[in-house]
Amino acid sequence: MTAHTGDKAQIRPQIRRRNKAAWYGAYFLLPALVYIFTIIIYPLFYSLYASFTDLRLTFPVTRFVGFDTYAQTLGNDVFHDSIIVTGIFLVTAIVVETILGFLLALSFSRMTGTHPVMRALIMLPLIATPVTVGLIWKLMLNSDFGIINQLTDSLGLARILWLADPKMALVSIVLMDVWQWTPFMFLIMLAGLEGLPRDVFEAAEVDGASALQILRRITVPLMKRIIAVAVVFRFMFAIATFDTVFVLTKGGPARATDIITLFIQREGLVNLNVASASAASFLLLIMVLVLTLILFKRGLADAR
Amino acid sequence: MPGRAVRWYRHALLVAANAVIVGLFVFPLIWMLLGAFKSEADLLSPDPVWFFKPTLEHWRFIHDNWAVERHLLNSLLISVATTFLTLVLALPAAYGLSRFPIWQKDAILFDILSLKMIPPIASIVPLFVLVRSVGAYNTLAVLIILNAAFQLPFAILVLKSFIDEIPREIDEAATVDGCRPWRVLWKTILPLSAPGLICCALFVFMFTWNEFLLANTMVSGDTRPLPPIVGLALTHRGILWGPAMALGVVVVLPVLFLTFALSRYMARGLTFGAVKG
Numbered sequence: 001m002t003a004h005t006g007d008k009a010q011i012r013p014q015i016r017r018r019n020k021a022a023w024y025g026a027y028f029l030l031p032a033l034v035y036i037f038t039i040i041i042y043p044l045f046y047s048l049y050a051s052f053t054d055l056r057l058t059f060p061v062t063r064f065v066g067f068d069t070y071a072q073t074l075g076n077d078v079f080h081d082s083i084i085v086t087g088i089f090l091v092t093a094i095v096v097e098t099i100l101g102f103l104l105a106l107s108f109s110r111m112t113g114t115h116p117v118m119r120a121l122i123m124l125p126l127i128a129t130p131v132t133v134g135l136i137w138k139l140m141l142n143s144d145f146g147i148i149n150q151l152t153d154s155l156g157l158a159r160i161l162w163l164a165d166p167k168m169a170l171v172s173i174v175l176m177d178v179w180q181w182t183p184f185m186f187l188i189m190l191a192g193l194e195g196l197p198r199d200v201f202e203a204a205e206v207d208g209a210s211a212l213q214i215l216r217r218i219t220v221p222l223m224k225r226i227i228a229v230a231v232v233f234r235f236m237f238a239i240a241t242f243d244t245v246f247v248l249t250k251g252g253p254a255r256a257t258d259i260i261t262l263f264i265q266r267e268g269l270v271n272l273n274v275a276s277a278s279a280a281s282f283l284l285l286i287m288v289l290v291l292t293l294i295l296f297k298r299g300l301a302d303a304r
Numbered sequence: 305m306p307g308r309a310v311r312w313y314r315h316a317l318l319v320a321a322n323a324v325i326v327g328l329f330v331f332p333l334i335w336m337l338l339g340a341f342k343s344e345a346d347l348l349s350p351d352p353v354w355f356f357k358p359t360l361e362h363w364r365f366i367h368d369n370w371a372v373e374r375h376l377l378n379s380l381l382i383s384v385a386t387t388f389l390t391l392v393l394a395l396p397a398a399y400g401l402s403r404f405p406i407w408q409k410d411a412i413l414f415d416i417l418s419l420k421m422i423p424p425i426a427s428i429v430p431l432f433v434l435v436r437s438v439g440a441y442n443t444l445a446v447l448i449i450l451n452a453a454f455q456l457p458f459a460i461l462v463l464k465s466f467i468d469e470i471p472r473e474i475d476e477a478a479t480v481d482g483c484r485p486w487r488v489l490w491k492t493i494l495p496l497s498a499p500g501l502i503c504c505a506l507f508v509f510m511f512t513w514n515e516f517l518l519a520n521t522m523v524s525g526d527t528r529p530l531p532p533i534v535g536l537a538l539t540h541r542g543i544l545w546g547p548a549m550a551l552g553v554v555v556v557l558p559v560l561f562l563t564f565a566l567s568r569y570m571a572r573g574l575t576f577g578a579v580k581g
Contacts, residue, residue, distance in 0.1 A: 025404025268429030
């Protein structure tokens with residue numbers, strides 16, 4: 001608004017128009033916001049209340065217990081192990097997916113011409129129903145008649161108990177996740193690579209830079225921001241991982257793959273201990289919030 | 305990317321290598337398709353079975369024992385209704401965020417995005433208690449209403465990214481002609497954002513179709529859509545591999561067709577409009 005040029009009589013209607021526009025904007029936005037608030041935010045407040053009680057759906061009387069439920073959850077070994085398993089799962093899966101996705105995108109971007117069919121086919125894991133993905137991998141990783149062990153057998157390698165050995169079970173859920181989500185990293189990185197300015201690369205080649213130098217000095221620095229975006233989004237989806245692992249291992253064996261979402265689901269919807277599930281949810285939310293602040297604020301800001 | 309002149313055979317090698325990788329990503333789904341037509345003996349064979357006499361026994365099983373058509377119909381109803389409800393709420397919101405000066409707009413946009421940071425399970429536990437207390441447990445409507453809420457943040461952000469691309473002059477011209485904002489939305493934004501709406505609709509349809517947690521929690525028996533039925537294959541006495549694979553094909557097939565429609569927008573959709581692919 002250029003207040004110093006016109007006189008006051010001219011400014012007024014402008015401000016009024018702006019205010020009116022703001023009101024219209026609010027009208028348009030309001031229904032959606034109210035809807036989201038009622039169905040997603042309000043239950044979270046209810047959950048916050050529940051986390052300070054001993055609410056169990058199997059028990060009629062509910063008492064206010066202050067921080068007792070939180071203390072119990074924090075002191076619970078199952079919760080601890082779950083957080084550790086979640087951490088290992090998230091870090092390994094996201095690191096592997098980022099590296100593989102980047103390499104694959106580089107490899108694809110070297111092909112002349114777009115290959116729409118290949119590109120569409122590689123997206124299939126992203127689109128396939130996660131529960132089904134869990135079942136397919138359960139069949140493929142079966143130690144007696146799974147195709148993966150049959151392959152390692154034919155190569156003369158030792159038989160691996162993918163789902164029965166606790167360590168290998170964790171590897172298995174990472175493997176399945178890598179299959180399912182590498183295409184996501186690939187797609188975003190490919191979009192990023194295709195958007196890079198060509199002339200920089202041409203100049204570098206004229207100057208006689210090697211392929212590795214170009215990759216390290218030009219491609220990776222230019223891609224930093226898009227990699228950060230991809231990782232942030234991947235983290236966001238990965239923390240909610242449930243269906244695939246629920247079907248593949250259900251957290252077992254011996255809780256080796258008991259990621260936090262499985263813990264909350266079991267506490268809240270199977271044991272019907274709503275207080276404990278709520279406390280665990282809020283502890284998770286606090287951790288996510290802190291991580292998000294670091295990832296978002298630092299990661300995205302640095303990359304910019 | 306570097307426009308290096310590679311000799312044709314090197315390029316052919318590159319294409320072949322990439323095709324092999326694509327094959328690795330597609331293979332598990334093909335294995336499922338084959339499994340759906342294999343006999344129990346072939347499925348449990350200690351050696352991989354590539355050629356076999358196809359059987360329809362598992363298809364008969366999922367028809368006779370799991371009433372697959374009924375749950376397929378539920379899935380369709382829920383997904384279509386959720387998509388419609390989501391778009392009806394998301395379009396005005398996206399238009400408002402794209403075109404009007406709204407107080408604290410950036411903060412609102414960031415909050416909508418960060419809503420997605422909350423794992424759905426955190427809201428589903430309290431929602432389960434609330435839904436039961438209002439007596440809405442086990443209705444199709446509750447699944448539609450809840451799914452729409454979970455899809456809204458996504459739909460708003462993606463639609464906004466599409467509306468942002470419509471030149472402002474067009475709706476400004478309509479405003480000068482005396483159109484009120486609602487009419488501008490109806491007459492110009494709605495038709496012009498058709499590609500965005502379709503893209504958004506397909507994504508919401510896909511997410512809802514694949515959704516398992518809400519479907520497994522809020523309904524039971526005949527009201528369930530397909531994904532919880534897949535879980536029926538995991539019985540106490542062991543896993544019904546054949547029916548599981550057949551049902552898997554039924555669940556995955558409809559959304560597989562969406563891939564080709566969505567492939568152009570996949571990167572954009574999955575980053576809520578942050579990356580233009």
